[in-house]
Amino acid sequence: MTEHIDVLIVGGGLSGIGAASRLKRELPGKTLVVLESRSAIGGTWDLFRYPGVRSDSDMYTLGYSFRPWTAPKAIADGDSIRQYIRDTVRDEGLESSIRLNHRVVRADWSSDTATWTVTAVKTGDAEYRSGDDAGSETVTFTCSFLSVCSGYYRYDEGYSPAIPGAEDFEGRLVHPQHWPEDLDHTGKRVVIIGSGATAVTLVPSLAKTAEQVTMLQRSPTYIAPVPARDHLADRLRGKLPEKLAYDAVRLKNIGFSMFTYQLSRRRPERMKAILRDSAIAKLPAGFPVDTHLAPTYEPWDQRLCAIPDGDLYRAISKGNAGIVTDRIDRITPTGIALASGDTLDADIIVTATGLNLLVLGGMELSVDGEPVDVSERLTYKGMMIAGVPNFSLTIGYTNASWTLKADLVAEYVVRLLKHLDRTGRQWVAPRAPAEVASGELGSLIDLQAGYVLRDVDRLPKQGESSPWRLHQNYLRDFALLRAGRITDDVRFGRRGERVGRAVERREDPLAHGGVSFVTVAGRSVRYRVTGSGAPILLLHGIGQSLDDWTEQHERLSARHTVYSVDLPGFGYSERRPGAATLAKLAGILPAFLDAVGVSGAIPVVGNSLGGAVAMTFAAQSPERVSALVLADSAGFGSEVALVLRLLAIRPLGRLLMRPDPKNSRRTVESVFYDKAFATDERVAHSFALAQRPAHGRTLLEVARDLGTIRGVREPWRRALLDRIARAGIPTMVVWGDHDHVLPFSHLAAAAEELPAAETHVFAKTGHMPQIERADEFAEVVEGFLGRAA
Structure with a gap:
């Protein structure tokens, strides 16, 4: 028997429980179910159990807007975050709505019934691994709205590059994503391969009892010391009502995180100097900061690693922790041989080498029998997919707390559901205008981290401007999702009406060989x-x-x-x-x-x-x-030609740059003496470029940089x-x-x-x-x- 639910949420982590809480609060008449593939709620915070696991965002923004964080530490450990999620489930009365050990493998939309048919497999108590569904018991649900809150990485395995000699290592070789409960590092020599958030967390934690801990990195990462406690929160605690104090600290931290991000992007040299000066002040004299802590990329091209109260630097200063910047030649029976010729002795090697991406939790989508390749689809407001009705996905911020964006997505879904009920419609689907679909496209996750770049082709795309681009800016997204119109670039329909094409066809930028x-x-x-x-x-x-x-x-x-x-x-x-x-x-x-x-x-x-x-x-x-x-x-x-001079007049320039096939033909014909060279193919290519917002914007800016109405x-x-x-x-x-x-x-x-x-x-x-x-x-x-x- 198939169970029908109004809203089906996939994922019982921080964002899934937050979405369920908001739905139950604001739409109590709707039925909801949360499907979680693992044996416990908590998502990331239940999966990762390595020593010292903690948030790399402050809990006043990582916590829910409706549930104040009251613990003293702003940078919280994994156990505290897991308990915070469990307490939310209890207090919001969500226990009966959660189905554990249910892995969603596919979802099929039918316009005839305006519902999703969702197929899940029962996973048992063991960690689900990709491909385990063969022979497993399946369960089918139907739902009116499908909300995917499963994150974007694989839970069953982390990224472990093939390193020559790994099979010969006589010690323990582990990945942080599945930390062995029986691993004892006391008095051991530990080498952690990696330089990201996991590595900088492990070093000070393991160094408390290990003989020596070495962070081996191929290249440096930006590291930022942050206070473990929020001083404003400490001052306000007990002096203001709990919710008011929480909101004040939350607002302050949102503003500070936006300020530091904008400073990094607009004044990268200034941010580099701040981070370098901080490292020099906290590390032993003579520590080679420029070798180990000066990346070649700009701040926030990859996520900054936060270290509470500079714990990594304090561990290094004590003498039994260090950083080595080198490449691995091979793993030996007793450690690691480096490309420089040096060696690192090790009893334990930890491969903190990152994640494997998994879009939509690995589920397959289809709309009216047509498979949906999400890597070819545009995302709308960073949380819906073009041509896919009654569907949302939650991808949090990469430059701020994940939950800030997850909260906005959950609120927006509530707004959509209320609008559908109010207007008597059954579905809503984004539809990208032709100029957006043929414009400049980028990955939904605009981060230069290795785990993103390895599988960037699998991710959905985003356009150049709102509502088809996620700007990594909370205030802009707050205005867009909390207060912005919900009717822009979407189509609403009733049961029996077909969704239609998601986007217009566009020119293939890779059509030429090479x-x-x-x-x-x-x-x-x-x-x-x-x-x-x-x-x-x-x-x-x-x-x-x-x-x-x-x-x-x-x-x-x-x-x-x-x-x-x-x-x-x-x-x-x-x-x-x-x-x-x-x-x-x-x-x-x-x-x-x-x-x-x-x-x-x-x-x-x-x-x-x-x-x-x-x-x-x-x-x-x-x-x-x-x-x-x-x-x-x-x-x-x-x-210079008159039309190029007219581009320098701002209102007229924007008018002239509006895509128009006739204008494209005139432009192409103007550059040739022999008009036979103004072929339909060249005109079509010119029109395709004209529809790309970035192309037109760049043309106008360069024209104004080089000339005026009077000429060059x-x-x-x-x-x-x-x-x-x-x-x-x-x-x-x-x-x-x-x-x-x-x-x-x-x-x-x-x-x-x-x-x-x-x-x-x-x-x-x-x-x-x-x-x-x-x-x-x-x-x-x-x-x-x-x-x-």
């Missing part, structure tokens, strides 16, 4: 590489993409390894923080070349804006540029050309004699500004000779590079 993505300075960058031989870099113009170089990839690849790239914010590359400028576009290139394995100086070819970017790159990093080919390049005169600004041109003239880099300037974007007269100006440069004219050619005169262009470039060499 196209891929690489992470540069924390941002995803699209590039293309073809051929073999000496490398060469090709840069596109304003509002364009690497697709402008398709013809030259085909021709230059015979003798070169040809790289082209979508400059940050253009095409399918993510934007860099802040407004886009010429300097920022060029500034990414050294790191990009490093990321794709290109060292030394190489020739750079730039068209239009790409020419100005190439010159800026050469001026900033002359040791990386061996030659310049500037094709119809910006920078040699103030005259003189100061930046003058300064850049002076530097290029002095640099002595072999340069060729080429132009189409019928260029209506940057006039042909600029070639004479270029010859005057750069008297040592070679020049070439393409007859009956527009703004893009690399396309319109592809064979001649390749021949001219090859000849020049041969002479320059």
Whole structure:
């Protein structure tokens, strides 16, 4: 017999119990059930039992908004958090609503009945492992709304990289996710592999009784000492009503966490200095802080590790704990051999190497018989999936307490359910507008941690702006989820009405051979590489993409390894923080070349804006540029097409940038002398780019950075050309004699500004000779590079 429930919650951890509590409080007439795959509630806080396990967020924000945290310690141990969840279940009367040992394996939506059919397997008392459902007893539920609060990592196994020699180790090899109850570390030599929150928690805890504890890290992590107790909470305790005191401390801590995050993102060098100074003050004199505590990434590219009252630093100062930064060569019978040639003796090795992602707890979804691949779907407000009705998922903050976001999600679900009841509708499903679906997409979890990057392709996507992007900002999300409209970009329906398509089809950014993505300075960058031989870099113009170089990839690849790239914010590359400028576009290139394995100086070819970017790159990093080919390049005169000058007028610029197929055709036709090159394929590609909000925003910002309504600004041109003239880099300037974007007269100006440069004219050619005169262009470039060499 199938049991029907109004709201089915998957997961009995901190967020699942919080969601159930809020539903019961605000919608007491609805039935609810919480399904938990394990034998106890608590989720993460019941699973992890390693020594010293604790929160890395303060309990005034990790706790529920409706249930004050009253214990003295702000950074709480795992037992205290587990008891807090159990007390919530008891006080909210949720015991009868919780079904333990029920693992959800699939959920199928039917528009005919406006219900989910949810299949679960009974897991027994043992820890459920993926694939254990064969032969297990199954249970079926139906529900009107499905809320998934199962987190995003696998409970049955942590991430353990294959390390040569592990099978020969004579001691104990353990992973913190499944800590053996019988493991005695007293008087033992312990090596902890890893540098994240688990590792920095284990070191001071084990060091209390172990002979020696060493944290072995491949690279450093940012570590921030925090008070174990909240001084404001201590002062207010007993002086104000419990709930009022809790809310005051909670508000203060939310503000402080947002401040430190914004400081990290906007003033990373300042935050690095604060963390470094704190470490120096708390560690022994002479401790190599810059070796062991200075990561190569920026603060909050990965989550900061909190250490209450600096316990890690105190353990190191006592002498039986330390940090080693090195790579592992292999595990030996008695310890670890390092790449440097050193060795670490060990009786116990702890692989605190992270988590394995598991989206939606591993369950399969379908809507009206069609499987849902969540990795291809957009998330709405960070908590629903495009095209999936009556469904929510809870993914907490990565830069603040998980529960802050979980609380907002639970409240929003209540708002949706009330709206459905009030309007007589049975379902709601997000539907992404075409411009969002074809815009800049990123992973739902925008964190550069290894456990995220390993499985980032499995995660749902998010767009560039609200409501299709999670901003990791509590105040913005509070306004969006608590007070924002619930009718934006969603469709409401009744029983029997089909949901329809989740998103419009969009252009495939990987359609060309050799196209891929690489992470540069924390941002995803699209590039293309073809051929073999000496490398060469090709840069596109304003509002364009690497697709402008398709013809030259085909021709230059015979003798070169040809790289082209979508400059940050253009095409399918993510934007860099802040407004886009010429300097920022060029500034990414050294790191990009490093990321794709290109060292030394190489020739750079730039068209239009790409020419100005190439010159800026050469001026900033002359040791990386061996030659310049500037094709119809910006920078040699103030005259420019009227439409580009109009972009400098803000209201008019936004109006001109609205996606329109007719405008896209006019734009494509304007760059060619021979209109036959303005093919439907090129127009469709131009329209696809125009629908990407990041692309249009970057175009406007760069246009305003370089020009005004009167034309291209003189100061930046003058300064850049002076530097290029002095640099002595072999340069060729080429132009189409019928260029209506940057006039042909600029070639004479270029010859005057750069008297040592070679020049070439393409007859009956527009703004893009690399396309319109592809064979001649390749021949001219090859000849020049041969002479320059």
